[in-house]
Structure formats: C-alpha cells, structure tokens
Amino acid sequence: MSSFLRPAVEGQDPLISDSPYRPVSSHLAIAPPVSVVIPAMNEAENLPYVFKTLPAWIHEVILVDGNSTDDTVRVARDLWPGIKVVKQRGRGKGDALISGFAACTGEIIVMVDADGSADGHEIVSYVSALVSGADFAKGSRFANGGGTDDMTPIRKLGNRVLCAVVNAKFGARYTDLCYGYNAFWRHCLDKIDLDCTGFEVETLMNIRVVKAGLRVQEIPSHEYVRIHGMSNLSAVRDGLRVLRVILKEQGKRRTGRRRPPVFAPGASRGEVS
Numbered sequence: 001m002s003s004f005l006r007p008a009v010e011g012q013d014p015l016i017s018d019s020p021y022r023p024v025s026s027h028l029a030i031a032p033p034v035s036v037v038i039p040a041m042n043e044a045e046n047l048p049y050v051f052k053t054l055p056a057w058i059h060e061v062i063l064v065d066g067n068s069t070d071d072t073v074r075v076a077r078d079l080w081p082g083i084k085v086v087k088q089r090g091r092g093k094g095d096a097l098i099s100g101f102a103a104c105t106g107e108i109i110v111m112v113d114a115d116g117s118a119d120g121h122e123i124v125s126y127v128s129a130l131v132s133g134a135d136f137a138k139g140s141r142f143a144n145g146g147g148t149d150d151m152t153p154i155r156k157l158g159n160r161v162l163c164a165v166v167n168a169k170f171g172a173r174y175t176d177l178c179y180g181y182n183a184f185w186r187h188c189l190d191k192i193d194l195d196c197t198g199f200e201v202e203t204l205m206n207i208r209v210v211k212a213g214l215r216v217q218e219i220p221s222h223e224y225v226r227i228h229g230m231s232n233l234s235a236v237r238d239g240l241r242v243l244r245v246i247l248k249e250q251g252k253r254r255t256g257r258r259r260p261p262v263f264a265p266g267a268s269r270g271e272v273s
Helices: 047-051 072-079 093-103 120-131 153-170 186-192 201-211 235-251
Strands: 005-007 028-030 034-040 060-065 084-087 108-111 136-140 182-185 216-220
Touching: 034 093, 034 120, 047 072, 060 072, 060 093, 072 084, 084 093, 093 201, 108 120, 120 136, 120 182, 120 216, 136 201, 153 201, 153 235, 182 186, 182 201, 186 201, 201 235
Parallel strands: 034 060, 034 108, 060 084, 136 216
Antiparallel strands: 005 028, 108 182, 136 182
8 A cells, every 4th residue: 555545544533643644535544735726717606616526635725816806816715714825927827827836835736727617526536546656647538437518529629639649749648638637746846847828738737747757647537517607718729829839849859868658557548658
C-alpha cells in the first residue's frame, strides 16, 4: 500500500493531532493535503452547484476571481468559510490558473471549472491515481466511463483531430485533449513551466507533461452542461489557438534527458503515459 494511503481503523479518528491522515471514506484516509483551484468570473449563480460536490476532506479551496462584477466572491466565502480568494491581475484562464497554483499550499493540486460542468465527487478518483504512482491525473470525457453533455459535433470533431495530432507529434496516447478537469503533484509545476495565459493552457500542460516524461493517467470524467450563463468558448477561434500551441511546442527542442513514456500497470483504455 502506498505510504500516502492507509485503511481507516474503526473507532479511530484519522484527524487526531498526531496523525497526518485525512479521511476520504470510512475505509480510507490519505496523507497529502489537496488544494482545489477554481478560476471564476461572474459565476455567482453556479458556485452553489460547484461547492456542494466538493469533498470535505480537501485541504483548501483557492478561488481566482477574474474581476467579477457580480457576487462571486461573497457567494464563495459564504459557501466555503476559510476559502482563499486570489484577485487575478491579468486576463485569461491560463493566467488565472497560474495565479491560483502559486497560492496553493497543498501537495496535490486539482483544477475545477466554476460553471458547474465538473463533478467534485470525482476528485477522489484523481487523488487515488496520484497517490498510487501517477504524476499527472488527466480527466477524459472519452475514456471508458467518461462522457459529456456539453459538446457540439464541431467541437467534438475538433478535439478529436487535435488530440490525434498531439498523440502523433509527442508520443502521447490521450483520448481527450481540451478538458480542464485535471490534478497533479505540485512538484510537476517545476517541470512544465507554464507560460500561457489563455484557454489553450490545458493543451500546453498536456503536451509538456509528456515532454517532461511525467507519468500520466487518464481519469474517466463526465462533463455536464453549464448551469447558468453563456460559455466564452469558440470552436474555431480556440481551436486555432490550440493548434498554434501544438506547432510552437513541436518546434521547441527538448532539453535534458527525457524518460520514455511509462504506462500504469494493468492500464486499460483511458490510462496513459
């Protein structure tokens, strides 16, 4: 059993002062503190749906506020007392995530969108993959057990084509490329050096973890429809931005020695390195 995991002992509180473990269920507790980063701009109506699915055992929640003009910050503080609010100085999802990552104190970082499309109950699957040996747990709507209620046919086709290009160019075996529900050990940030401010940051992360030789495991995830408000996504515009990131990364020389891809033991479709 991983040193980060232990079976919960009946009648014993995993949160006693001399224990580093936090309870995940009645049968399992984990040691690493988990930080959840939520970038948000004018998502006050959606946050109640997001926060009600977050597990109580997470270490901290970081809300990165993109200069909201509604009650996003107040609602977040009401829903999760002790939440850490980071004011975004720049623009774009990538910039928000980078700001949120810098504020994390947990060993594991989980990225969650604020529109209600992600189910926080799935976080346990991501964390389980990490404490079992993965460096990066990547959500996939197209791995066995995953799904989506919020992709148009053109977006689905674009994602499939771009995913195939990344797999061919970088030796990955992803089933999904442009999805923002991911988790990773904080030390991974030192190896992928994020420098992208827009929506395409997710693709950049997926490419750089492969280039760095990090161990990746895909986690089947179900994406729900945004509950309130309109999405800022544009299939053509954002698809072109993703393609530019792919071409730019392909043109960069890899520095240092890269470990070859390593597959998780007994990996099935949806588990990759």
